[in-house]
Amino acid sequence: MTPLLVVGVLGLIAVPVLWWLLVTTEGVYLGRRVVVGLYDLYAARYDKIKGFDPRNELLYLGLAVLGALRGVKAPLVLDVATGTGRLPLVLLNEPFFNGRVWGLDLARRMLVHAARKTRGHGDRVRWLWQRAEYLPFEDGSFDLVTCLEALEFFEDQRAVLAEIVRVLRPGGILLATRRLGRDAKLMPGKALREDALRGLLEALGFEAVEFKPWQMDYDYVWARKPGGSITGRGNTLPLPELLRCVRCSAAALVEEEKRLRCTACGAQYPIEGDIINLHGAANHGKGEIVNHE
C-alpha cells in the first residue's frame, strides 16, 4: 500500500468518527469540558439553530409547566442546564406565572445570552454558573425542576437526578426529556431507553414516572417526589439563604456588593452581570475550593 493510500484510508475512517464524536454526539464521549466548550462556542447561534418560536414555546412548553404548577402560590422553579434560558423566558413572559425561576448551566456564554434576554425581570430570575452534578441549594427548596434536552449530555446522569430529587420539595415535580430517534441510537449509554430511565428515576425515589410525546426527537418525562407539602421551603427565602456554599456546603452566604460571601468558610463568589459565578470562582485561583468533585 502506498503512503498516499494509507493516508486516504485513515482519513476515510477518521472523518466520520470525528463527526460522530463532535457533531452527532456533541462531545459527550469526550467529557464535560468538551461538551461545555462546544456549547460556549455555539452560544451566540444556539437559538437560531434551534429555531425557537415564542408561540410554540408557550403552547408546547409553557402551558405544560404552568399546568403542573397549578395551585402553587408564587412557585419557585429551577431549570437545570438552562442553556440560553429557554424555560425561564417562557415562564417570565407568561402573566399567569407569578413565581421566581433559577437557571443553572456550566456553559457561561450560554448564560450570558440567557441573562441578556431576561433583563427587566429583576430578581424574579437568577442565573448560576455551576455544574448540574452539584446543585448548591438547600434540600426541599423547589416546587418544580426542569431539565430539558440535557440528560444525555451529563457525564453522570444519576448524580444529577439524585441532586434534583434532593432539592425538590415533597410533592415537587420533575420535568425532564428523553432523546428519541436516530441520534438517540447513536448515543449508546447516554440517551437512555424508557425502561432504563424509569428504573433510574424510581431507584432514586421518584414516583408517578410518565413518558409523554413532546417533539420529534424528545419525549417529556414527568415524575414526582413522594410526599406533599404545599410549597417549597425556598419560596419565601431571599437569595443568599436559599444557596449553599460550594466549598463548605454551609447555608451561610451573605450578599455584598457584586458578590456572595460565605460567613462559614470565607469563600467568595462574584456576581458578574446577572450571573452568579460559582464554578469559575471554584476553579480559578482558589485551589482550596473543592466544588464537590
Ligand SMILES: C[S@@+](CC[C@H](N)C(=O)[O-])C[C@H]1O[C@@H](n2cnc3c(N)ncnc32)[C@H](O)[C@@H]1O
Ligand atoms: C441542548 S442544551 C439544552 C439547553 C436548554 N435546556 C434548552 O432546552 O434549550 C444542553 C445544555 O446542557 C448544558 N450542560 C451540559 N453538561 C452540563 C453540566 N454537567 N452541568 C450543567 N450544564 C451542562 C450545556 O452547557 C447546554 O447549555
